[in-house]
Amino acid sequence: MRQCEGVGYLGVVPSSKATDPAEMFFVQVDKTKCIECGTCGEYCPTGAIRPVGEDGPREVVHPGLCVNCGQCLTHCPAGAIYEVVSWIDEIFAAIDDPNKYTVAVPAPAIRYGLAECFGYPPGTNVYGKMVTALRELGFDKVWDNEFTADLTIMEEGTELIKRITGELERPLPQFTSCCPAWIKYAETFYPDLLPHISSCKSPIGMAGGAAKVYGAKEAGVDPKKMYLVSIMPCIAKKFEGLRPEITGIDATITTRELAYMIKAKGINFKNLPEDFADPIMGTSSGAATIFAATGGVMEAALRFAVWKLTGEKKKVIEFKSVRGLKGIKEATVKLPKTLKTPHGKIKEIRVAVASGLKYAKVLCDQVRAGKSPYHFIEVMACPGGCVSGGGEPILPGVREAMERTLKRWYGSLKKRLEYYQSNKLLNA
Template structure:
């Protein structure tokens, strides 16, 4: 232990603890902008400076370690003056258009400037404006960038893609797409982790809320909304709701109040995905088609973008099943359209997703019989959902629990855990077991595939399971940096698996790039626990027992992996 004094308080902390962490552990907050523990400790913003007794120059607290006998002042006149100037300099290169910023009210720079009572900027304004394709799902506003390098660090160290890089020097330094590429040509997976780790509004998702409002106002359109499992774990965070209050039923109620004609829980199409994917896995695994290679899940579009650009030789081992989002849209524009007597082109499908990559995935075209178009017409993130609720002046306390509409009403515990890393694998194994043995396993028989945390086993959860005497080697991985290391081991022959689940975002969809932003906090695994609690409380916990899914097959698809199912629910990865 190391003993030191901070603001007159004698404290003890473990060796190698930074001054900032030492202060925070003892209830003394030191402001910061660029700091991300273990990821970005470069003291670029210099907002975290403190005064060390006996030293003339101020030191940064984020990357200086607490030492025995130190006497630290975090808010001395010298510190306040220096911190004030540093933030003013940052604001001189920031457009300060807070009212029209996506992060207004949830911006670290805004908060610190308010705390320091900065009401005027004495320096000449020099704001950088660089053009950007506003149709791309990820938007960068160079005029808001404060050069904290967080996006560079998270993309490089956590996701392993190095899409962003610094260029220039000194006051002329800035952040841009690396290697002088455009964002369209860069290996961006659209995971959105750079968005959720940006302290300001320099990075955001493309706003698609107006597309939804336009469709709602168009009397010729039937607006059909689906809500992903992970959204229910997070949407209430922005509205001050407790987890148990922020139910899926209240989201459905909100969408109905906004004008949606039909509202559904994506848990239905998650169960549908499992029916297709589990049957596909059993066939490919038992027939020897995989030839010792694992079949990979295909639900995460960020992962699909990653494998196509980074490991194209592995694409043939992806499941051909579409994601639950796309399956939902395909069913809506065929089976459901017939049910309600509407033309497919008059149905406008909306997805509420925790993900930015889903905005790109919706571009996938649907070709079936006489109809050609898109499975999904618009995707909004969890953050955009809350914006729409606020725009509609919906008070959360007035919302009621609404049931999904029929006939895609039913859902299971297996479908709801899709939003957590390991959930797709566990749900698929429950059904694969039933396909092979003809009976259900214990609902929690495969909980060994559940991930135990961000840093456990480099983000990889391995399990060797036995089904009717057949050994199945599985791996679950989240975070693209972890995924790269796993695939490289596969290529070198160091590990062997039969079935692998990949989620682009650490912790899975619950930690997606479209979820509410809490600067400096990682909430994915806490949100994931909510989904497992919901699964535990579901009356039905197996996708193959979803009665509405079984009815869909009986009335329209015949059986899993039928010709019709392949036409609508599968795709060719290229």
């Protein structure tokens, strides 16, 4: 099993798009390493990871229950949980293949997570170096998922306004659709809420849809030769890339796998010069970069919707109430004039943000009961948003703290026992 930044990769490559990804495991537990502490179960939003019998080593019991968020993996103190699917070898081969035009599309969260794999403190933005590293790896084109995040806001914000004004006959509240673990969660446990979910593809879904048509045309590339690699802070994005609704994505890797590839090629990341992504599908705004944070999609959408609804070029408004690690965040935006809509008179837009699927459940139950006061709800499966996603580097402290304290504890216990034994001998 290949180790990428302390996480195991079984390296299964789905043979064809015909494989139903819903029948595949994306994370699984190495039972020989499991210490049966149960932390994974406390992070799991669906109860998919649990002991096989009454107690014992944990296991993802069925792919149908697992939403592939990977929170169990990033919080396992023993490093016992591994990823099953990995395209690393196929990507290396595609880069070397002269008949393939390889395109890298890194997600917003990659530039904030990748730094930690190269010794920078958490939260460091290494955008410029990341772009150079992707070029050095041999990608023919480096685009940016942030561009399609901006595109998502244009589409999703427009959809929201059309739902509110009644131009679209779809129910309120509207849910965001960027998070693939949330989509699978809704499809499995809340299928009755699917009409509430925005019809927009996620930013990488849009990149897949646009790259081989719009991007290929603008860049003058044969779309049949294009090999699109989505680089995500997320394991569920591997599932999304395989589902039939999403087209154009050939491979998906996580932040950890990208760090592995950079290290495997012997690239000295810290000394790399800074560069920019190719502009046609690479230029982005602040609204796109905050997609990596919980509440980010909401804030970006509000920056668009408020501008659109007030009809004036407003100064950038920072919606600080949707930021931070709180499980459920709310905000209200007053409108300059009351809107008469099929949903009644609307004076203000009420929004909510769920940071983590366990909190999303509370909001979903509200909607199901018809008691939701909101117009727009953002859901991110991982607490903290994509930047703390299942594909990101393991946070400092998750494994070390446990190891350190355990080792120290065992050490002191051993000494104490030795001391006790020698005293016993002396007394005897």
